[in-house]
């Protein structure tokens with residue numbers, strides 16, 4: 001509450017939802033880089049600084065532009081697949097779209113017009129720093145995306161496969177108990193196994209939402225969230241004893 | 244008779260192959276057809292219309308293989324093949340058998356007959372047929388590799404021998420024998436006496452004891468199980484799927500069985516004493532038989548017993564090993580007799596919805612509760628009769644002795660109508676206060692683990708000196 005800065009009536013008004021929201025749609029990795037280049041505040045600031053520097057150096061006439069890297073428009077596809085636990089069919093998910101043609105353009109001037117000594121060196125140093133920043137931002141975006149995507153897939157595996165299988169096991173276990181084919185302790189062990197998987201699934205979802213926040217941070221600029229992923233999403237093998 | 248015609252198997256090419264194998268000893272024109280059946284019901288005995296006369300047997304939940312005379316040879320055709328056998332309504336097993344069913348059809352012939360038995364292998368592996376108990380040429384004994392080449396898939400072999408002794412026999416594979424018998428391959432073989440009057444009976448029932456290990460929810464037996472089977476069957480049927488032995492009052496009755504499981508079965512019949520008349524070794528001298536009510540049948544043995552059915556009623560007949568009159572059960576289910584699970588049940592139900600506490604007052608409740616079970620699984624104890632749940636499974640059936648049955652009537656006559664005043668009844672009068680004996684407590688002398696009169700042993704294994712004035716309850 002303190003972290004949220006709530007007091008008084010706000011506290012009464014605050015209601016936490018009973019469950020975590022559903023999973024968002026997947027985005028492609030390349031889209032992410034473009035998005036970061038567009039939205040990162042620190043990059044925009046660095047760019048303004050460079051413009052300012054150019055003006056202060058009296059550079060007005062850009063003669064050409066260079067890109068930070070060649071980021072050309074390409075068709076990109078991200079694939080993922082899962083086994084549907086009910087039909088046993090292989091389900092494919094494809095994210096396919098045209099990447100935005102986005103690159104950072106850095107103007108290069110005719111340094112002959114400069115009125116300041118070492119104008120070219122000063123400007124080119126700053127320009128290269130800007131290019132470096134852009135490259136780093138791409139890298140940070142990719143990295144955040146990998147974590148985001150990884151936790152997403154783990155969480156999805158729980159939802160689409162592990163939990164349904166656990167339910168099948170418990171249902172079958174109850175039928176076997178009914179027939180006096182297994183002892184009640186086995187039924188309880190299978191119920192426990194299912195609960196452990198449910199806990200692990202919730203942790204996996206939590207890890208994903210933390211990664212989601214980190215990922216959004218990486219897109220708009222700087223820093224990571226306070227809560228590191230718990231690592232509690234490691235697939236649970238527990239509860240299978242006695243088989 | 245519920246028998247469909249398979250038609251001529253193979254045709255001329257098969258005949259040529261067969262002819263090569265029997266090296267011209269026969270000049271037969273055609274292989275006899277191989278009849279098949281899809282029904283697990285007991286079929287009417289097959290009365291002979293050619294050849295010497297005899298009194299045919301009734302195969303429990305089975306049938307007799309029709310034959311064809313070819314010169315002075317009696318010709319049969321067995322087809323070894325995968326089959327679907329209904330173990331009891333509600334459970335099918337994917338087995339291997341002969342001519343559409345497991346066990347295969349009963350072969351019936353007469354002492355002195357020359358039999359020619361064609362065996363066509365439609366299994367995915369080699370097979371061979373051993374004629375358990377028969378006197379025959381060594382090369383006809385059917386041990387693959389030892390007496391003959393194995394019969395490869397798709398091939399037909401011919402067995403030819405003279406039936407030298409009348410009696411009670413069976414046939415089963417002797418090629419990958421463990422697997423093929425675990426899959427249900429076996430059949431009865433009765434050789435009737437030349438003299439139809441010799442030890443003749445009015446009703447003659449035959450069946451084989453067999454066992455399967457079929458995981459609840461599945462269909463194929465586990466072939467490597469040695470002892471822990473869960474389906475104890477008579478002719479690949481388990482109670483309540485086993486047909487009754489229908490008998491007319493005052494009929495002379497013979498019941499014959501052979502044991503192809505991996506343990507012994509004391510077969511017990513209610514209501515009568517009987518005498519063993521025949522084993523797979525031959526007829527028992529009447530002077531050597533004595534009255535009994537249970538007869539143990541060891542592994543690989545056969546027994547036939549006779550009795551005069553002069554007591555009408557529904558008489559239980561079953562294996563006396565009580566685990567063998569159960570269907571699939573969990574031997575690791577713990578004992579909860581005397582354990583109050585009321586409170587615990589509420590808590591277990593929270594984590595396992597649908598849970599019902601069982602076993603606190605014995606397991607009889609299981610016989611009447613019809614709870615959802617895994618697919619293709621019979622309840623451990625089940626079956627209902629006129630007075631309620633029978634709470635049985637496995638090797639259990641009923642000998643139904645009735646007045647006024649016609650000679651060939653083997654139809655289930657329903658439940659016995661008891662004469663007035665001959666059924667156990669509830670006492671409704673006043674009881675004097677019943678004093679039940681007090682349950683023993685831990686202090687009482689007769690429940691001690693250790694004999695207080697004997698000295699304790701010290702760590703060196705020598706007796707410790709008895710304390711002075713020691714009492715029995717220190």
Ligand SMILES: [Cu+2]
Pocket residue numbers: 475507508509562563564567638
């Ligand atoms: Cu038994």
